[in-house]
Ligand SMILES: [Fe+2]
Protein backbone atom coordinates (compact mmCIF):
# COMPACT_ATOMS: atom_id res chain seq x y z
CA UNK A 763 0.00 0.00 0.00
CA UNK A 764 1.16 3.55 -0.71
CA UNK A 765 0.90 6.64 1.46
CA UNK A 766 -1.93 7.77 -0.85
CA UNK A 767 -3.79 4.54 -0.03
CA UNK A 768 -3.33 5.16 3.68
CA UNK A 769 -4.57 8.74 3.28
CA UNK A 770 -7.67 7.46 1.52
CA UNK A 771 -8.32 4.90 4.28
CA UNK A 772 -7.88 7.22 7.25
CA UNK A 773 -9.81 10.09 5.65
CA UNK A 774 -12.91 7.91 6.10
CA UNK A 775 -12.17 7.29 9.79
CA UNK A 776 -11.93 10.92 10.97
CA UNK A 777 -13.17 14.46 10.53
CA UNK A 778 -11.43 16.71 8.01
CA UNK A 779 -9.54 18.73 10.66
CA UNK A 780 -7.89 15.60 12.04
CA UNK A 781 -7.15 14.34 8.55
CA UNK A 782 -5.38 17.63 7.83
CA UNK A 783 -3.50 17.32 11.12
CA UNK A 784 -2.40 13.80 10.10
CA UNK A 785 -1.13 15.10 6.76
CA UNK A 786 0.70 17.92 8.52
CA UNK A 787 2.32 15.52 10.99
CA UNK A 788 3.43 13.30 8.09
CA UNK A 789 4.94 16.32 6.35
CA UNK A 790 6.71 17.51 9.48
CA UNK A 791 7.90 13.95 10.22
CA UNK A 792 9.47 13.76 6.74
CA UNK A 793 11.18 17.11 7.29
CA UNK A 794 12.58 16.00 10.67
CA UNK A 795 13.57 12.57 9.30
CA UNK A 796 15.61 14.25 6.57
CA UNK A 797 17.20 16.59 9.07
CA UNK A 798 18.12 13.94 11.64
CA UNK A 799 18.70 10.93 9.39
CA UNK A 800 15.65 8.80 10.21
CA UNK A 801 13.94 6.59 7.61
CA UNK A 802 11.90 9.02 5.49
CA UNK A 803 9.36 6.50 4.20
CA UNK A 804 8.67 5.11 7.67
CA UNK A 805 8.36 8.65 9.07
CA UNK A 806 5.77 9.51 6.43
CA UNK A 807 3.75 6.34 7.04
CA UNK A 808 3.86 6.61 10.85
CA UNK A 809 2.95 10.30 10.59
CA UNK A 810 -0.08 9.81 8.40
CA UNK A 811 -1.34 6.86 10.51
CA UNK A 812 -0.48 8.05 14.04
CA UNK A 813 -4.02 9.19 14.92
CA UNK A 814 -5.83 6.56 12.81
CA UNK A 815 -8.09 5.48 15.70
CA UNK A 816 -8.44 8.78 17.55
CA UNK A 817 -12.08 9.10 16.51
CA UNK A 818 -12.84 5.40 16.74
CA UNK A 819 -15.46 4.09 19.24
CA UNK A 820 -14.04 2.83 22.52
CA UNK A 821 -15.52 -0.64 21.85
CA UNK A 822 -13.82 -0.92 18.48
CA UNK A 823 -10.54 0.31 19.96
CA UNK A 824 -10.72 -2.36 22.66
CA UNK A 825 -11.45 -4.99 20.03
CA UNK A 826 -8.42 -3.94 17.98
CA UNK A 827 -6.21 -4.00 21.07
CA UNK A 828 -7.43 -7.49 21.88
CA UNK A 829 -7.02 -8.72 18.29
CA UNK A 830 -3.42 -7.53 18.26
CA UNK A 831 -2.83 -9.43 21.50
CA UNK A 832 -1.99 -6.29 23.49
CA UNK A 833 -2.70 -5.84 27.19
CA UNK A 834 -3.67 -2.57 28.85
CA UNK A 835 -2.25 -1.73 32.25
CA UNK A 836 -4.65 -0.64 34.99
CA UNK A 837 -3.66 3.00 34.45
CA UNK A 838 -4.00 2.77 30.67
CA UNK A 839 -7.45 1.27 31.05
CA UNK A 840 -8.56 4.21 33.17
CA UNK A 841 -7.03 6.83 30.82
CA UNK A 842 -9.09 6.95 27.59
CA UNK A 843 -6.74 9.61 26.20
CA UNK A 844 -4.00 6.99 25.97
CA UNK A 845 -6.10 4.44 24.11
CA UNK A 846 -5.75 5.79 20.58
CA UNK A 847 -1.97 5.40 20.55
CA UNK A 848 -2.28 1.77 21.62
CA UNK A 849 -5.30 0.96 19.45
CA UNK A 850 -3.67 2.83 16.56
CA UNK A 851 -0.64 0.56 16.75
CA UNK A 852 -3.05 -2.41 16.87
CA UNK A 853 -5.10 -1.09 13.94
CA UNK A 854 -2.16 -0.79 11.57
CA UNK A 855 -1.18 -4.37 12.34
CA UNK A 856 -4.62 -5.98 12.34
CA UNK A 857 -6.33 -3.98 9.59
CA UNK A 858 -3.49 -2.73 7.39
CA UNK A 859 -1.11 -5.66 7.79
CA UNK A 860 1.84 -3.46 8.74
CA UNK A 861 4.44 -5.46 10.64
CA UNK A 862 7.31 -3.00 10.79
CA UNK A 863 8.20 -2.78 14.49
CA UNK A 864 9.63 0.72 14.20
CA UNK A 865 6.42 2.11 12.69
CA UNK A 866 4.26 0.18 15.17
CA UNK A 867 6.28 1.47 18.15
CA UNK A 868 6.41 5.07 16.90
CA UNK A 869 2.59 5.09 16.86
CA UNK A 870 2.30 3.16 20.14
CA UNK A 871 4.43 5.73 21.98
CA UNK A 872 3.54 8.93 20.13
CA UNK A 873 1.56 10.36 23.05
CA UNK A 874 3.54 9.14 26.05
CA UNK A 875 7.08 8.67 24.81
CA UNK A 876 9.05 5.94 26.58
CA UNK A 877 12.55 5.12 27.80
CA UNK A 878 15.11 4.44 25.06
CA UNK A 879 13.08 5.98 22.26
CA UNK A 880 14.18 5.16 18.73
CA UNK A 881 14.99 7.94 16.28
CA UNK A 882 11.64 7.29 14.56
CA UNK A 883 9.80 7.44 17.95
CA UNK A 884 11.35 10.86 18.54
CA UNK A 885 10.55 12.15 15.06
CA UNK A 886 6.84 11.24 15.38
CA UNK A 887 6.59 12.42 19.00
CA UNK A 888 7.98 15.83 18.00
CA UNK A 889 6.19 16.13 14.64
CA UNK A 890 2.91 15.83 16.59
CA UNK A 891 4.01 18.85 18.68
CA UNK A 892 5.32 21.00 15.83
CA UNK A 893 3.08 20.23 12.82
CA UNK A 894 1.83 23.27 10.89
CA UNK A 895 -1.67 23.14 12.43
CA UNK A 896 -0.40 23.30 16.03
CA UNK A 897 -1.09 26.45 17.98
CA UNK A 898 -0.51 26.41 21.75
CA UNK A 899 1.47 28.48 24.22
CA UNK A 900 5.05 27.47 23.72
CA UNK A 901 4.75 26.12 20.17
CA UNK A 902 7.40 28.55 18.90
CA UNK A 903 9.81 27.37 21.58
CA UNK A 904 9.13 23.75 20.59
CA UNK A 905 9.66 24.49 16.89
CA UNK A 906 12.96 26.19 17.64
CA UNK A 907 14.09 23.30 19.82
CA UNK A 908 13.05 20.79 17.12
CA UNK A 909 15.22 22.60 14.58
CA UNK A 910 18.21 22.75 16.87
CA UNK A 911 18.40 19.45 18.73
CA UNK A 912 15.88 16.60 18.51
CA UNK A 913 16.73 15.15 21.94
CA UNK A 914 16.40 18.54 23.58
CA UNK A 915 12.99 18.94 21.90
CA UNK A 916 11.84 15.52 23.17
CA UNK A 917 12.90 16.43 26.70
CA UNK A 918 11.08 19.76 26.36
CA UNK A 919 7.97 17.98 25.05
CA UNK A 920 7.95 15.52 27.94
CA UNK A 921 8.47 18.28 30.51
CA UNK A 922 5.57 20.13 28.89
CA UNK A 923 3.33 17.05 29.00
CA UNK A 924 4.18 16.21 32.60
CA UNK A 925 3.63 19.74 33.93
CA UNK A 926 0.45 20.18 31.91
CA UNK A 927 -1.03 16.92 33.21
CA UNK A 928 0.11 17.58 36.78
CA UNK A 929 -1.42 21.04 36.76
CA UNK A 930 -4.72 19.55 35.63
CA UNK A 931 -4.39 16.78 38.26
CA UNK A 932 -4.57 14.08 35.60
CA UNK A 933 -2.78 10.73 35.60
CA UNK A 934 0.67 10.58 34.03
CA UNK A 935 1.73 7.43 32.20
CA UNK A 936 4.78 5.63 33.65
CA UNK A 937 6.21 5.57 30.09
CA UNK A 938 6.25 9.38 30.12
CA UNK A 939 8.18 9.49 33.40
CA UNK A 940 10.54 6.80 32.11
CA UNK A 941 11.09 8.75 28.90
CA UNK A 942 11.63 12.00 30.75
CA UNK A 943 14.12 10.46 33.18
CA UNK A 944 15.97 8.73 30.34
CA UNK A 945 16.36 11.94 28.31
CA UNK A 946 17.16 14.10 31.37
CA UNK A 947 19.82 11.61 32.52
CA UNK A 948 21.39 11.59 29.04
CA UNK A 949 21.47 15.36 29.05
CA UNK A 950 23.13 15.43 32.49
CA UNK A 951 25.70 12.88 31.29
CA UNK A 952 26.54 15.00 28.23
CA UNK A 953 26.91 18.09 30.37
CA UNK A 954 29.31 16.46 32.82
CA UNK A 955 31.59 15.27 30.01
FE1 LIG B 1 -2.37 11.26 18.92
Ligand SMILES: [Fe+2]
Nearest residue numbers: 787812813890
Ligand atom coordinates in the same frame (compact mmCIF):
# COMPACT_ATOMS: atom_id res chain seq x y z
FE1 LIG C 1 -1.71 13.80 16.52
